Amino acid sequence: MRLYLRVDLDKCTGCRTCELACLDAKKKEYNPKKALIRVTFVPPYFFLPLSCQFCEKPPCVSSCPEGALEVDERHRIKVDPQKCIGCTWCLNVCPFGAIVLDEETNVVRVCDLCDGDPECAKACPTGALELVPSETAGLKNRISAAQKLLAGLMLSGEALKEVKG
Amino acid sequence: MKGGYTGKMLRVNLSTGKIVKEGLPPEPARKFLGGVGLGSYLLLKEVPAGADPLGESNKLFFCTGPLTGTRIPTGRYVVTFKSPLTSILGWSSSAGHWGPELKFAGYDALIVEGVSPSPVYLWIDDDSVELRKAQHLWGATTGETQKRIRKELGDEEVRVACIGPAGEKLVRFASIINDEGRAAGRCGAGAVMGSKKLKAVAVRGHGGVKVAEPEKVSEVVKKMYEVWKSEPFVRSLHLYGTDAMTSFTSGIAAFPTRNFQSGWFEEWEKLSGPTLSRTLLVKKVGCFGCPIACGRVSVVKSGPYRGMVVWGPEYEHVNTFGAGCGNSDLETVSICHQLVNEYGMDGISCGRAISFAMECHEKGLLKREEADGLDLSWGNGETMVELVRRIGERRGIGDLLAEGTRLAARKLGRGSEKYAMQTKGLEYAGYEPRGMKGMALTYALGNRGGCHITTGMLYLDIGTMTWMYPLDSPLDPQALDLEKVKAEVALERRYTVVESAVLCKFFAGIVFTPSLMASSLSAVTGWEIDEGEVDRIGERIWTLQRLFNVREGITRKDDTLPERFFTEPLPDGFSRGQVLDRKTFEEMLDAYYRMVGWDEEGIPKEEKVRELGLGEFLPLR
Numbered sequence: 028m029r030l031y032l033r034v035d036l037d038k039c040t041g042c043r044t045c046e047l048a049c050l051d052a053k054k055k056e057y058n059p060k061k062a063l064i065r066v067t068f069v070p071p072y073f074f075l076p077l078s079c080q081f082c083e084k085p086p087c088v089s090s091c092p093e094g095a096l097e098v099d100e101r102h103r104i105k106v107d108p109q110k111c112i113g114c115t116w117c118l119n120v121c122p123f124g125a126i127v128l129d130e131e132t133n134v135v136r137v138c139d140l141c142d143g144d145p146e147c148a149k150a151c152p153t154g155a156l157e158l159v160p161s162e163t164a165g166l167k168n169r170i171s172a173a174q175k176l177l178a179g180l181m182l183s184g185e186a187l188k189e190v191k192g
Numbered sequence: 193m194k195g196g197y198t199g200k201m202l203r204v205n206l207s208t209g210k211i212v213k214e215g216l217p218p219e220p221a222r223k224f225l226g227g228v229g230l231g232s233y234l235l236l237k238e239v240p241a242g243a244d245p246l247g248e249s250n251k252l253f254f255c256t257g258p259l260t261g262t263r264i265p266t267g268r269y270v271v272t273f274k275s276p277l278t279s280i281l282g283w284s285s286s287a288g289h290w291g292p293e294l295k296f297a298g299y300d301a302l303i304v305e306g307v308s309p310s311p312v313y314l315w316i317d318d319d320s321v322e323l324r325k326a327q328h329l330w331g332a333t334t335g336e337t338q339k340r341i342r343k344e345l346g347d348e349e350v351r352v353a354c355i356g357p358a359g360e361k362l363v364r365f366a367s368i369i370n371d372e373g374r375a376a377g378r379c380g381a382g383a384v385m386g387s388k389k390l391k392a393v394a395v396r397g398h399g400g401v402k403v404a405e406p407e408k409v410s411e412v413v414k415k416m417y418e419v420w421k422s423e424p425f426v427r428s429l430h431l432y433g434t435d436a437m438t439s440f441t442s443g444i445a446a447f448p449t450r451n452f453q454s455g456w457f458e459e460w461e462k463l464s465g466p467t468l469s470r471t472l473l474v475k476k477v478g479c480f481g482c483p484i485a486c487g488r489v490s491v492v493k494s495g496p497y498r499g500m501v502v503w504g505p506e507y508e509h510v511n512t513f514g515a516g517c518g519n520s521d522l523e524t525v526s527i528c529h530q531l532v533n534e535y536g537m538d539g540i541s542c543g544r545a546i547s548f549a550m551e552c553h554e555k556g557l558l559k560r561e562e563a564d565g566l567d568l569s570w571g572n573g574e575t576m577v578e579l580v581r582r583i584g585e586r587r588g589i590g591d592l593l594a595e596g597t598r599l600a601a602r603k604l605g606r607g608s609e610k611y612a613m614q615t616k617g618l619e620y621a622g623y624e625p626r627g628m629k630g631m632a633l634t635y636a637l638g639n640r641g642g643c644h645i646t647t648g649m650l651y652l653d654i655g656t657m658t659w660m661y662p663l664d665s666p667l668d669p670q671a672l673d674l675e676k677v678k679a680e681v682a683l684e685r686r687y688t689v690v691e692s693a694v695l696c697k698f699f700a701g702i703v704f705t706p707s708l709m710a711s712s713l714s715a716v717t718g719w720e721i722d723e724g725e726v727d728r729i730g731e732r733i734w735t736l737q738r739l740f741n742v743r744e745g746i747t748r749k750d751d752t753l754p755e756r757f758f759t760e761p762l763p764d765g766f767s768r769g770q771v772l773d774r775k776t777f778e779e780m781l782d783a784y785y786r787m788v789g790w791d792e793e794g795i796p797k798e799e800k801v802r803e804l805g806l807g808e809f810l811p812l813r
Contacts, residue, residue: 037475040475040476040477040478040485040487041477041478042266042478042479042480042481042482042483042485043289043478043480043481044263044478044481044482044483047262047263047481048263050263050400051263051406051410054400055402055403055406056400056401056402057261057262057263057400057401057402057403058296058398058399058400058401059292059296059400060296060398060400061400068348068349070339071489071501072372072474072475072477072489072501072503073475074477152478152483152484152485153476153483153485
């Protein structure tokens with residue numbers, strides 16, 4: 028079973044509280060560029076928080092020239108600070124731009140989901156972020172799609188007709 | 193400095209092109225914090241008496257505060273200047289993400305002086321700062337300007353604060369817009385930028401903000417989260433945006449209608465927050481680190497503007513372009529809202545200028561031919577949209593209205609002055625001072641003129657509350673008494689600290705107690721600040737602002753409201769029959785002056801000025 032951060036695009040307000048919560052947990056300085064989750068504004072009016080997606084075949088791991096990155100049993104990317112030479116090649120290949128170079132130590136950092144209880148999700152004021160297992164990942168989307176479809180029917184009065192026959 | 197500040201200021205002289213990085217002076221920072229406090233101090237010190245607001249000697253002080261960019265919401269900046277609309281102290285604040293970004297780039301403040309020979313924009317990329325040509329951007333709307341600068345700089349995350357055509361044309365209430373639709377709206381900061389030929393300030397920062405005591409900051413954050421979730425008014429801001437207010441003010445018939453002829457708008461429900469959420473709303477938007485997310489995005493569904501994406505509308509515009517003009521169509525309000533943002537002007541002053549014209553027409557003071565043939569009947573949406581455009585471009589009748597209601601009335605004459613709804617030149621927001629009598633004090637005494645948000649009186653006057661001034665029981669909105677004067681004094685101080693920290697008045701202004709305010713400041717800066725000192729700092733800044741205004745000629749005679757509020761009782765609804773009593777008002781003014789240590793003419797007494805550590809500004813005149 029894999030866990031990942033589900034983003035509810037309707038709920039995300041782009042307030043970047045997740046970035047700040049991540050910084051609170053991992054660093055004692057408020058510098059959003061060092062946060063392991065970043066919110067991107069997509070015109071005309073969408074916001075998308077992105078962090079490590081825990082790929083099945085992570086390009087960062089396979090392309091590290093020093094073998095400093097590996098996937099642990101819970102699908103998280105582990106960085107070996109002894110092996111990492113700070114070349115930032117993994118930043119280049121990550122399709123989600125989710126890897127950060129720590130300029131003080133010159134070692135790269137990746138989201139570790141705060142040991143299964145991510146601070147970003149806990150802090151999100153609208154509940155737009157949620158840690159979900161892959162098995163149930165689609166469930167919420169299915170339910171919400173079904174509700175929307177049904178709401179349309181209700182409005183047009185067709186559902187009512189169906190019931191009444 | 194232990195935390196909260198970067199310790200640096202950026203000074204840009206547009207006349208010479210000289211860019212200097214200066215240290216943040218530590219003593220003023222301790223005494224005035226930042227934001228509007230630091231800005232007012234620098235303004236009084238650096239801008240000479242009687243300076244032309246649109247001339248070379250006026251300056252713009254973009255100040256963040258010690259809390260900007262930290263997790264304590266929300267990252268605002270304040271720009272302070274001498275206002276071209278009021279000729280006194282002008283300040284305007286905006287949220288979004290621009291303020292924190294300036295701080296991440298390494299600066300607590302940006303000072304802009306002089307006048308550029310040709311249009312330019314300022315590009316701040318951490319340490320590297322340059323003035324770039326902006327001839328190709330001159331004339332562009334604010335949305336277009338932000339987009340084009342980001343593209344030009346090859347960085348989609350650059351934060352841009354800019355002016356639109358209204359600022360370039362020196363519309364006296366032109367605004368600065370950042371982060372799509374966040375506005376430093378009031379007092380005409382955009383016109384000052386326009387007069388300096390400064391189209392925009394683009395910022396990108398890669399640094400961070402350190403705090404003195406991270407654990408204490410986390411504690412503060414925990415506490416404020418507990419409060420905000422259980423505070424109904426703040427929750428309604430999340431659910432319905434600032435338009436939530438429409439239901440509150442309409443409930444007590446203090447929703448200014450037809451240029452303040454009434455406080456009761458029969459069709460208010462068509463304009464309310466729940467209606468907005470049901471019809472046009474597509475998205476809620478939050479500023480940096482703010483859990484409320486009162487920001488709205490709406491889409492116009494019909495008519496010639498169908499498909500227009502609107503970053504709003506906000507309550508004040510719902511009032512000024514809605515009930516204020518006798519208009520109940522939320523789409524027209526939304527179109528006007530987006531247009532004032534795109535032109536870059538204050539929708540409160542702009543809306544009041546339009547309702548001023550409509551009332552002048554109704555009273556026969558302004559003929560249709562004189563108004564470019566436009567039909568100025570109440571609620572005519574097409575006319576309103578056209579007038580917004582004409583004001584933004586200073587075209588036809590718009591050229592007169594772009595002067596603001598006070599000056600426009602002076603130019604028009606014919607007794608139209610009594611329909612200019614303003615104090616000290618600044619037009620009122622959406623709160624009727626006859627139905628919410630505390631607002632009469634706030635409007636009359638505001639240091640930037642008829643402003644609604646220099647105190648939290650509006651929350652007390654709608655019968656809800658603010659933790660900034662905890663009360664055992666709600667106040668009577670219709671009472672004008674010593675309780676209100678006491679609230680005015682306490683709140684103007686605390687709200688001035690909020691505006692200097694810099695926090696948001698919807699968040700800190702409602703859910704913070706003075707003690708939480710003190711512990712936030714202490715945790716971030718490492719200074720020992722208690723509740724008493726919060727009030728002291730607020731009093732110091734408030735008095736300093738008054739000193740600036742006194743220097744520019746303000747006295748008791750200016751601390752007043754238009755005749756209408758004293759002579760015309762409200763006609764309808766809950767507030768029916770309410771009117772301000774002149775004698776009571778003057779008595780309250782006396783009481784206020786005594787409480788704050790000013791003389792009968794409203795001039796701060798010398799010993800008060802010294803006691804607050806402002807001796808360097810004596811003698812006053």
